Structure formats: C-alpha cells, structure tokens
Amino acid sequence: MTDRASGRTAAEPSTTPAPALPFDPSEPLSRLRRELATGPDGLSAREAARRLAVHGPNEVRRKARSSFARELVGQLVHPLALLLWAAAALAFVAGLGVLGWAILAVIGINAAFALLQERQAERAVETLARYLPEHALAVRDGRPLTVEARDLVPGDVIVLEEGDKVPADARVTEGGVEVDLSMLTGESVPAERMAAAGLLGAPLLEEPNLVFSGTTCVEGQARAVVFATGDHTELGRIAALSQRTRREASPLERQVKKVAWLIAGVATGMGAVFLVLGVAVGLPVTDSLMFAIGLLVANVPEGLLPTITLALAVGVRALAREGALVKRLSAVETLGSTNVICTDKTGTLTRNRMRLRALWTAGHGAEPGPWAQELVRASALCTTVTRDDDGELHGDPTEAALVTGAADHGVPVDVGRREAARRRLFRFDPRLRLMSVVQDDEATGGLRIVAKGAPEAVLARVRPGSATDAARSAADELAQGGTRVLAVAARDLPPGAEPPSRRQDAEAGLTLLGLVGLYDPPRPEVAEAVRRCHEAGVRVHIVTGDRGATAAAVAREVGIGVPHLHVVAASESLGDDELDRLLVEGDAEIVFARSSPETKLKVADTLRAHGRIVAMTGDGVNDAPALHRAHIGVAMGRSGTDVAREAATMVLTDDDFATIVTAVESGRRVYDNVRKFIVYIFAHATPEIVPFLVFALSAGAVPLPLTVLQILAIDLGTETLPALALGRERSEPGIMQRPPRPRHQGVISRDMLIRSWGYLGLVSAALVMVGYFYVLWRAGWQPGDPTGTGSPLHHAYVTATTATFAGIVTCQVGTAFAARTDHAALRDIGVFSNPLLLAGIAFELAFTAALVYVPALQDLFGTAALPLDVVLLIATFPVLVWGTDELRRARRRRQRPSAARSVLAVSVPPWSRRKGG
Structure with a gap:
C-alpha cells in the first residue's frame, strides 16, 4: 500500500503511524471494486456476514484497561506518597495519632485524583464512538436495506442523503454530496464529494471522491462503496493516536517532588543532628529522641501538597469565572510557564460566523449602488436556509451570511416569501459546483433564474461579454484577502414561460451580477490578547485545516506574525528537519495550513523536544491526539466536539482565544503564590x-x-x-510583561x-x-x-x-x-x-x-x-x-x-x- 493511501507522507515519524488500510481507495474505481469483490448491487447478506467475521465490527475499539489494583499501587508508591507514608509513621511513633490519620487521608485523596487523570484518555476514546450512527442504509442482495452501522464491512455499498452521518470510510460511486468535514479537518466550509477521479498526490482527506466515518452530509445524494471500517477508518486512526499519546507530569508536579525531597532531607538532617547534640550535651536519650522525632515530624511537608492544591483550586475557580474550565489542577500552573500557543483559526481566533465582507459588480467594481443591492438580494434568494420562531437562521453558514448581508445592505429577504415565490430549486451539485433557483420576479411578472457557486463554474455559464476576465481577476484578489468568493448570475424568463429543468440548461446563458466575498471575522478581543502574548514572550502559531490564504489574512488582522509571518500551505509535506528549522531556528510565527492530526501531533512533539511548554487548542475529533500530547490541551466548549473536550485539560466555555491569555496570567500568578508560601514556610x-x-x-x-x-x-x-x-x-504588577520562566527553573x-x-x-x-x-x-x-x-x-x-x-x-x-x-x-x-x-x-x-x-x-x-x-x-x-x-x-x-x-x-x-x- 502506498503512503498516500494511508494519508501519511514518507517524512512522517514512525512513532505515530496510521493503521494500514487493506485497500487503496485512490486507485481506479474498477480496480477497487475488484479488490473489494463487490459491484454496484453491493454484497449478499451471506457474504457480508462472512466479512464481518473476518474484519470485525465497524466500531472504535478501546485497548484493554490496565489493572486497577496495579494503577492504585503505582500511585501509593509515588515518591511524594512514600514521603507522606514516612511522615505518618513518625507521627504515630511520636503519639500524634490525629496527624498520622490526616496524612493518610492526604495520601488517599492524592491517589484518587491521579487515578481519575489516568482514565482521561480512555474516556476520550469512548466518546469517539458517539460519532458513529447506529444505523446505515446499505445495498444488500441488490436492494437498499437498513442495517446496524456496526455490521458494515468493506465492499458494502451505502446510500447517503442530506442529514445522514457517514457510517464508514467510503468512495463515492454515484451522485455527489456536500460533507461537513470540520471534525476531521477543522475547515468550516463544507467539502464537495462526488463520483470523480482522484487527485494525484492529494492527501487522503482532500480526495474529491472520499467520505469519512462520523462526518455529516449537509446536501446532495450519493452512493458509495465502503473501503475501511472500525479501526482502519480515519476515526479509528485518531482513536489509536489518542490512546498512544499519554500525559506526562506537569512542570509543577515534577518540582513538587524535588521540593518534597529537599524539605525531607533538611528535616531528616535536622532531626539526626539534634539527636546527636542532645545526647552530647547530656540530655536523656528518650528526651533527645523525642525532640528529634518532633522536629522531623514538624518539618516534613505534609501540608505542602494540600497548600499547593488549594492555590491551584483557587486558580481553577478564577478561570471558571473567566470562561475556562480546568480539568486538572496542575494545568493552571503549566499554563503560567507556557511559551508557545498553537491555536486553531475557526471559532477560536474568529467568531465562526460567516459575514458578507466584500462585493464586486460587473461594470462598477466595489462601488456601492443599486447594482450592489441587486447582487446581494439575488444571492440571498438563492439560498435554502430557514428561520425559526426566535428569528435565528438555520442551515449552511455561508447562506445564512448572505441573508444577513442582504438585510445589512437595505434589501432584506423574507425567508417565507422566498419559499412561496420559488418555482424550482436545483440544489448544490458538487460536480457542477453551483446551485440555482427559479423565482417569481415581481418586477417583470415573469420568472428569474438565479445561480451562485464557485466563480470558475458560474463564469463558464455566463453569456460572452459579461466582464468575465475582470471578474476572474477580482475573484483572485478577494481570495488573497482570505474571503470565500462566490459568483452570482441571473437570467430573466419572459412572462408565461414554464420553469426549465436542469437538464434543459436552466443554468446556461446567464448574466453576471457580480461576486460576493464572505469572511469569518476575528473576535474583537483577540488582537489585544495576541499583543499581551507577545509582551509576555509567548509565541503564537496557527495550526488549521483551512486554506493558507484565509488563515494568513486572519493572522495579520489580529497581529500574529508581526513583523514576520511564515505560511506553510501544505503542512502534510513537512519533515522533522523542516519543522525543527521553522519552529526552533526561525524567528517567525507560523501558519500551518491544511493540517492533519499527524501534523498537529508532530508540531507538539517538535516543540516539546526542544524544551518548549506548549498549549494546543482544538475543537474537532482530529485534534484529540495533539490535545493529549501538548502540555496543555485546550478544547472549545461551544463549537468543540465531545472527543476534544474529553481529551483536553482545559475547556473554553466561550471559545475565545483571549481566555487562554487570561489563563496564562492566572498560571503565572499561581506559580508565584506557590513560591510565596514556600518562602513563608521556609523562613x-x-x-x-x-x-x-x-x-x-x-x-x-x-x-x-x-x-x-x-x-x-x-x-x-x-x-x-x-x-x-x-x-x-x-x-504582582508587570506579571505579563516578563518572559516565560525557563523550563529548568525550579520552584525553589x-x-x-x-x-x-x-x-x-x-x-x-x-x-x-x-x-x-x-x-x-x-x-x-x-x-x-x-x-x-x-x-x-x-x-x-x-x-x-x-x-x-x-x-x-x-x-x-x-x-x-x-x-x-x-x-x-x-x-x-x-x-x-x-x-x-x-x-x-x-x-x-x-x-x-x-x-x-x-x-x-x-x-x-x-x-x-x-x-x-x-x-x-x-x-x-x-x-x-x-x-x-x-x-x-x-x-x-x-x-x-x-x-x-x-x-x-x-x-x-x-x-x-x-x-x-
């Protein structure tokens, strides 16, 4: 099997391999069907049952849990726990039973917390299973049949319709659908998937004919042949990565061990010295022994961990009020030592709400006027979004932005009247890359066809002389600004004419109305948060599944990459040496575009290998492995998936990048406070x-x-x-004007x-x-x-x-x-x-x-x-x-x-x- 079939490049490290696919989905359809031993009519029920026995159920499988007893013993012989055991024994020897029992209670509480943290990765993998539908429509014995999704096997032919969850990784063989791949790619715009030839050299997730388990069809209808189920799907691969990555001790947890041993050494030394001195100056041996034990028990840091825990808990409560839920107490302090933040774009830096940002009309450019109003009204008519009783728009976010934009330009479109005046709806076709509607035209009394879609697709259908060359140049310019560009064109039919069908070339002979540029604007508070990061010596990189030009435009708008921004358009092709050069040797902030789960994991590993403390944000299923691997995994609470929230150590309830900066400040404050009460105790x-x-x-x-x-x-x-x-x-004043502390710096x-x-x-x-x-x-x-x-x-x-x-x-x-x-x-x-x-x-x-x-x-x-x-x-x-x-x-x-x-x-x-x- 080729590297391309696995969705990996040869340069990727062998430590995080994708599970090998039994079949190469990128090869010609006829050959794939031969290898899968299937056809357009699918499998027989008997053959499906045989394959189910061979390949196993179509579900995300979890590795066997380690013994609870073994994990418990591991926590009870932890170095700090051993120190507390010794303190408890000395307390009982000295006749201080209450103190002894209190220390034993601390040991038990610490062990319980640690055990809960160890189960975190397993919970994230369990959550992945929720993304698989319970049932699927499969073609068995030549007819569609509803089956349990877990019973699908390679070679099954499945039917996909609008609103369906894809039950397995499959190749589209008939029709076309638009699929929401954001959980895997992080890209907010639905992707087109159709029965077409593959793209040479394209990553697996960008193949135009493949759909993936757990994603959702938002438009269209298609048939597809299953080529991977269970652990061999993209979802299963991510589950394997999530289970392979394990949480390491935080800087504070490591430092607490060192502090505990230091204090214990000092206390033991003091006890031994005064035992000898007491005997030397003539004190009774029993009095000297009692004094030495009392001095040792008094100085053993049985209260150190509870005090640190309280300081961290205070930080957790403060962050919760600011919109961040921290699931592991030590994560608060780790945030304070963070010197690199790797952030998503959509929903974190931006609002995840598309807005109409730019207009271009044939003959008038960006100049406002009635022609611009006609353009935005026509684009809003060519939509399928609906409005609920509360006035909220539901449907494709791009179309919702067009309806909202029309109202902002003074030509609101009533969704109910739009539906009443609609005579035909030709839904978006991924092969045509456009959609169109036939509407009653109140002005002429006839019909009007309005089409919108990709500029190259729409411009190919307009009449000659419709400023197509100028439109192409304008579309390129808008795309460079980070906007999603759609072309809108129309054709008027005379009164009394019957609505044409799509087969009758309803979308031919159009007149270009113009271009609309849609943009997901940055949150207003992000620019200030980025400035504070830079003042604090924290570098910010963007790791996104979106296009490089779009992410770079957002980065520049919020101040990331000032003065140097480096855009990696094809992050999949990066090798370890190139990552080292970019992340460690270079002085630029970076946009990693078109990132896969392995890319995020490689970025986190590279930064960790060079001593950086990394906070990684994410909201999709694809982010779970990197969220595990980073020192701090930060998931989105509103737009994020359950898998990301389970994998992360911190969840942003407001999905706001600025909250991360607040958390960094809180972490620095907690670390300072730990040092303050250590000074107090030592003094x-x-x-x-x-x-x-x-x-x-x-x-x-x-x-x-x-x-x-x-x-x-x-x-x-x-x-x-x-x-x-x-x-x-x-x-203290100036806490965010100082650089992050060095990783090797101790608490003491x-x-x-x-x-x-x-x-x-x-x-x-x-x-x-x-x-x-x-x-x-x-x-x-x-x-x-x-x-x-x-x-x-x-x-x-x-x-x-x-x-x-x-x-x-x-x-x-x-x-x-x-x-x-x-x-x-x-x-x-x-x-x-x-x-x-x-x-x-x-x-x-x-x-x-x-x-x-x-x-x-x-x-x-x-x-x-x-x-x-x-x-x-x-x-x-x-x-x-x-x-x-x-x-x-x-x-x-x-x-x-x-x-x-x-x-x-x-x-x-x-x-x-x-x-x-």
Whole structure:
C-alpha cells in the first residue's frame, strides 16, 4: 500500500503511524471494486456476514484497561506518597495519632485524583464512538436495506442523503454530496464529494471522491462503496493516536517532588543532628529522641501538597469565572510557564460566523449602488436556509451570511416569501459546483433564474461579454484577502414561460451580477490578547485545516506574525528537519495550513523536544491526539466536539482565544503564590533551629528556649492558615510583561533560600532570642543557673520559652506580609487586599493567646502568661520583620531596574517586539 493511501507522507515519524488500510481507495474505481469483490448491487447478506467475521465490527475499539489494583499501587508508591507514608509513621511513633490519620487521608485523596487523570484518555476514546450512527442504509442482495452501522464491512455499498452521518470510510460511486468535514479537518466550509477521479498526490482527506466515518452530509445524494471500517477508518486512526499519546507530569508536579525531597532531607538532617547534640550535651536519650522525632515530624511537608492544591483550586475557580474550565489542577500552573500557543483559526481566533465582507459588480467594481443591492438580494434568494420562531437562521453558514448581508445592505429577504415565490430549486451539485433557483420576479411578472457557486463554474455559464476576465481577476484578489468568493448570475424568463429543468440548461446563458466575498471575522478581543502574548514572550502559531490564504489574512488582522509571518500551505509535506528549522531556528510565527492530526501531533512533539511548554487548542475529533500530547490541551466548549473536550485539560466555555491569555496570567500568578508560601514556610525553620543551636553550643548553659509541643503548635497550628491564604494573592504588577520562566527553573531558587533562611529567618531568630533573653535577664538569670522544676527561676524560664513561642508566631505575621510580594512594594498590591490572610493572622494570634493565657492549655504546652512589657516588645516583631524585607526589596528595585530591562529585552524574542510597544 502506498503512503498516500494511508494519508501519511514518507517524512512522517514512525512513532505515530496510521493503521494500514487493506485497500487503496485512490486507485481506479474498477480496480477497487475488484479488490473489494463487490459491484454496484453491493454484497449478499451471506457474504457480508462472512466479512464481518473476518474484519470485525465497524466500531472504535478501546485497548484493554490496565489493572486497577496495579494503577492504585503505582500511585501509593509515588515518591511524594512514600514521603507522606514516612511522615505518618513518625507521627504515630511520636503519639500524634490525629496527624498520622490526616496524612493518610492526604495520601488517599492524592491517589484518587491521579487515578481519575489516568482514565482521561480512555474516556476520550469512548466518546469517539458517539460519532458513529447506529444505523446505515446499505445495498444488500441488490436492494437498499437498513442495517446496524456496526455490521458494515468493506465492499458494502451505502446510500447517503442530506442529514445522514457517514457510517464508514467510503468512495463515492454515484451522485455527489456536500460533507461537513470540520471534525476531521477543522475547515468550516463544507467539502464537495462526488463520483470523480482522484487527485494525484492529494492527501487522503482532500480526495474529491472520499467520505469519512462520523462526518455529516449537509446536501446532495450519493452512493458509495465502503473501503475501511472500525479501526482502519480515519476515526479509528485518531482513536489509536489518542490512546498512544499519554500525559506526562506537569512542570509543577515534577518540582513538587524535588521540593518534597529537599524539605525531607533538611528535616531528616535536622532531626539526626539534634539527636546527636542532645545526647552530647547530656540530655536523656528518650528526651533527645523525642525532640528529634518532633522536629522531623514538624518539618516534613505534609501540608505542602494540600497548600499547593488549594492555590491551584483557587486558580481553577478564577478561570471558571473567566470562561475556562480546568480539568486538572496542575494545568493552571503549566499554563503560567507556557511559551508557545498553537491555536486553531475557526471559532477560536474568529467568531465562526460567516459575514458578507466584500462585493464586486460587473461594470462598477466595489462601488456601492443599486447594482450592489441587486447582487446581494439575488444571492440571498438563492439560498435554502430557514428561520425559526426566535428569528435565528438555520442551515449552511455561508447562506445564512448572505441573508444577513442582504438585510445589512437595505434589501432584506423574507425567508417565507422566498419559499412561496420559488418555482424550482436545483440544489448544490458538487460536480457542477453551483446551485440555482427559479423565482417569481415581481418586477417583470415573469420568472428569474438565479445561480451562485464557485466563480470558475458560474463564469463558464455566463453569456460572452459579461466582464468575465475582470471578474476572474477580482475573484483572485478577494481570495488573497482570505474571503470565500462566490459568483452570482441571473437570467430573466419572459412572462408565461414554464420553469426549465436542469437538464434543459436552466443554468446556461446567464448574466453576471457580480461576486460576493464572505469572511469569518476575528473576535474583537483577540488582537489585544495576541499583543499581551507577545509582551509576555509567548509565541503564537496557527495550526488549521483551512486554506493558507484565509488563515494568513486572519493572522495579520489580529497581529500574529508581526513583523514576520511564515505560511506553510501544505503542512502534510513537512519533515522533522523542516519543522525543527521553522519552529526552533526561525524567528517567525507560523501558519500551518491544511493540517492533519499527524501534523498537529508532530508540531507538539517538535516543540516539546526542544524544551518548549506548549498549549494546543482544538475543537474537532482530529485534534484529540495533539490535545493529549501538548502540555496543555485546550478544547472549545461551544463549537468543540465531545472527543476534544474529553481529551483536553482545559475547556473554553466561550471559545475565545483571549481566555487562554487570561489563563496564562492566572498560571503565572499561581506559580508565584506557590513560591510565596514556600518562602513563608521556609523562613520559620531558622528561628526554630537557632534556639537549639544556642542550647547545644552553650553545652546546656543556656536552657532550651523552645519545647517540642510548642514547635508542633507553630508548624501545625499557627502556620497553616496564613500559608493557605498566600495561595490567594493577587498578581504582582508587570506579571505579563516578563518572559516565560525557563523550563529548568525550579520552584525553589537560591535567592528564595537566601531570603527565607538567611534574611527573614535570621532577622526573626535574632528578635526571638532577644525576647527570650530579655525575660531571663529581667529575672536575674545568669548562664548556667538552674531553671528546672522547683528552682527559683523556673517560672521565669517557662515565661521565657513562652516569649520564644509567641515571638516566632508574631514574626510569622511579619513574614506573611513580606512574602506577599517578591519585587514590588506591599502598597502596590494593597495592604488589606487579601482578607483571607488577615483572617488567618487573626486566627493564629487568637490561637497563640489561648495557648498563653488559658490555664488548661498552659499545663499542656508548658506556657505561662506574658507580662505587658514582654507583649509590647513582641508586638514590634511583625513590623521589624516586614520592614527590613521591604527595605531590602526597595534597594533591589533601585539597583536593578536597568538590569531588569536588559534581561527582558534579551528574553523577549524579536518577533514579539512592536513599534511603540
């Protein structure tokens, strides 16, 4: 079998092959019938039954599901899950049963989410089956017979009529139909399919005599012979591609694993070090072990994943309000790191609503006047669209645009009166490439024949001297502008004449009225969205099944490809080397026209192979494999197919490209917020560690400034709510003016560690130790003085440890405000703009007050009531922590504005820069 028969080019990679067709549908019809052992009268019922046993049912088959138990075990031994298992075990060892059970619940929830995601591809394949009709009209034993579509076999002759779904891939042998192929090609204009010879070298989907399973006949009538069923159809091939592509972990999911291991390593190291130090300074082994376990449990990030999940969930809810439904939480963050968007044209960049854009009349060109009104009225009369009770037009979108255009030009056509005045209707014939009507003409009292269709078809039927040369030039010019061009011509019959038939050359001897140019206009908000993409360093490519000239016109109108746009008219012919050159080495934005499922998949694979984070939009069945393969698959909610929506990770409820840009901004905000609460959590490690270093380095001369239960109260009680609230922070100014972050950049950077451990942490540790020593020295303590139970200084020691505990909590407040911004001043985002953070701070202060002043809790946590002067001292800690970090950020903003501008200029590619921008 040839490559052409499979719909693939020799240059396409072997990793995504189309299933081999048993029969070559492009060969001459007589030879195809011989190979299929069939004829015009179809198969006998017995032969059909035999072939059904050989070829199997005509349905999309799904690969066998893997064992549920195996998938569950795989999720439970995930690296982060193993870390959480260890944390739960330590919690139970330390006697913290509630914490242990909570961690086990987190493990279960995480595993359930992951299992649901793994089933996503299987759901997409199951949805493909809905596109197959339940029944088909097949010719068996020489007569038409309604059979179940799943029982069709190669060699069956099927009958197709207007409104039918095509039940299998077939070659038209008689008649002609117009078929909506948008689910496979993405092209909005119906395609003509007729009994004709094939085109040499044409891709399978562009063969003029082939129809494909799952598509819909919108006009005409035909017979066709089935050459492929089940998995060998285009629909089956797409199902195979969808099952072959699998989702990979998002950048955030990979980074979370690294963060979890880093924190676990630090926590384990801290526990081991303090176990040794505790024994070395003379602490009882049981006390040292208890302290080490408490320190380890307190620092294991059991709350990290829930906190990240909440931040992502907030992003999901925000996007839902903007018109984007995200099916996988991590997709929100992935969008934030996206640096390439591959978008469809129809319905995403455009409205998917054809509009009458241009007119050309014989002798008057584009000049308005009564001749232009006559042209648009005649074109609207030559339509078959209907209007419902609500006034909505139904039918071919091109014809609906003609009716609407006539009203816009002041010559509305009443659909009901049009039908009443119609004497004959000659439907669109794919072989003739035109349609015509015979209408009563109120002006002359006679009849008028109006024809419309492809310019070359209509111009061949007009009378000599009808400006045909000028019309051809005008048609070429309109087509270059991205419009669909139709020619309209008419012939008047004298009063009393009988309506002619098509066989009587009703469509001959016409007079050219002119040309109409129809256009699917871009959405008004897309140009601004594209500009924002370019400012953010995001490249935008168009991957469409439409014509190159049409897509290029839309691209230029919305600003894609400014200043360089490259149009690939025949995307099927692209090899890997050429894709590398275009997508990686070149500096232009690209229009990939006439794209097949493999083309989209190859584009996504090429970009991924070179480290790009790819968002791919799609609405058709043909888009499902690429939507799976891209980092972010974005499906259309209104115009999209169920298969695309199942395959995608995000669904646009408004089908609007601008919503993708909003999602990119939301993703960047979520990523920033993840980093903010990691800074917040890390900053408290230093003030928790320093007191024990002081204890260890003083060889016990300085008593322990903090107890294990107080550490747990901080890390599991006071710290949690503010950390969660930081996941709700608004975007910092300029978030969409910076380039996408490098793929290799981790969630944790060196600057973050310096800021959290070395700056915020050290300031907090110093303040905490000041409060601790202030209470002891006020009571007359000297290094080495006993502070144990029964000693004169014991109450002062308990008060001092309480001051340490309360001081760390108040430093957390200052850290929370400082962590809200990475570069900007706090006033730029608003001091009170995060009410959840304010509520979280109020809770932790109330919780701390309860531990300090409620007698029952004092006995449990080893605290004592703080005097007023100590409270006033500790109350200054939040301002000092936040204030010192605010000064640090202000100094950095003054020192690095020119450096930031130069980095941005280098990071933003040349194609994203604009004049005046």
